[in-house]
Structure formats: structure tokens, C-alpha cells
Amino acid sequence: MNLDFIKNNGDIANYWNSEVVKFPNQPAILGSLPGASDLIKCLTGNFSDGNWSSPISVNINASTVLQDGSHQQILGVDVNTARNCYSNGFSLCFGDMADSIDHIARLKLKANEIFGHPELIAVTGYLSPEKAIGVLHFDRQHNFFIQREGSKRWTVSERAAVKNPHENFLYPSVTQAFLGDMKNLGYEIAIPRDCGRKTYDLHPGDVLYIPPGFYHSPETLTNHSLHYTLTVEPACFWKDFNKKMFLKLLASEGKFFADYRFMTESQKSELFRACMSEVLVNKASGSFDTSSR
């Protein structure tokens, strides 16, 4: 597995988290990731030379955009339901397959050499029938769309709707009231009309990088499309902090999870003081230094 589309494009920091980048014609991808036929065999179990291999277990979601523009999603379908959904125009999303398919595991290993934090990397697959369109949304993660079969047109905003979003965002389901509430909290989400728009056609072997917060929606141009998405969750101080703090608090024999409702004022202030001092002790001891990957 060759990730030259990332490694050879100068300093990743030049575009990371700021620019949409298309890496055209990456031939190594075509030979190293399964096509639709092989992928489906993995899901149904393959029969060859008298042996019937076990199917892999992967979560499958089916989604479509209805005529009124709303998004319909069916989560956790079995293979037969997935096939019926696909025949009825649904796109299928196959959950993280890095632990169950060797070629995809190799992609994840290579990605780990570049990005670190294996627990923040996933590889999902998307199979969509002709003319299928996807819902307009943005993600909180970095995404590399790796086109494996067929062609797909991505409409992508030219700017992020919000910098470093803390959650994913489906545009059609949002209300003005929600956007107003968020703005009042200091978290202003720009609407697609204000973020510019550009289209990118991906053919087999092309890769598209989309940073967090950039709106995007796909349209399948050929009789089917299969792409893999290499998803990289942002490495964020607060996620590390919360995880490490939680583990410390877990070992406190309940002290830091105490219910303070009916405590006396002094018991309550003692608890709060102990909690705050635990945070500061962790900082002082260097538990949250920047060298960990």
C-alpha cells in the first residue's frame, strides 16, 4: 500500500485542516483496495475450492435523499436488506473495516505512520447506485475520499462553515432557531450559501481531501460507485485530557463522582476544591504534555 498522495504532496501542514485538495490518478490504490465484487464477497462469505469462508461482520447503514430533500437513513441493516436497499437507490455505508479486511488494514497501518493515534483512524466504504445523491453536511473529522470504482461528483464548500467543529452537521435537518441559539453561544455556523462552492469529479484512483467543517455532498455519475473514506479524527487536547482525567477519577473510590446536592456548604466547597486541585496536579505533573502521539 502506497500513500504517496499524502507523503509526496509537500508538507501536509500546508493544507491540513485548511484546504480541499485533489490528488489525481493514484494507481497504487486500484490494486490495493478491494473492488465492489470482492468487497461483497467478504460480506457474504466466498466459496472457492470446496471451502466456504465466513463472512466478515461489519455494520452497514443505508441512506438516501428523498424528493423533498430530506434524508432517510436505516442503521445496522443485514446483508440481504442492504442488497434490497441498494436496488432501491440507497447508498450503503460499510463501517470501519480496518480490523477485518487485510488490504484495508494495510491502508490503516500506513495512515498510522503518518498521522499516529491509531484509535483515531477508520476506513469505511461507500457503495452507491447510479444517480444516487448524498445529503449536504460537514464532518468534524478529516476525510480522504479514495475513489475505487465508478465516478463521483463532490460538491464542496470553499470555506469551513465553522472552524474545528465539535460534531457532525446535517444541513437539511437544521432550523433557523438552532443556528440562532448556537450563534448566541458564540458558535456561529455559516450556511452553505455563504461558504462558496466548487465541484470535484473523482474517477478510479483519484483522492480528495476535505478538512473538518467543509460542507460536501456526493452524486454518483456512473452505474455505480465505490469509494473508501480514510477518516482521521482530530487529535485534541480536551479529548486527551477528558480521557486521562476520567481514568484518574475512576480510581478515586467514588470520591470525585459524589452527588453534592445535600452536602453542607463546607463539604461541597471541599469537594470542589479537591476536584480543581486534581486538574492542576495533572497539569503540574506533565500528564498532558505535547509529546504523546
Ligand SMILES: [Fe+2]
Ligand atoms: Fe462526510
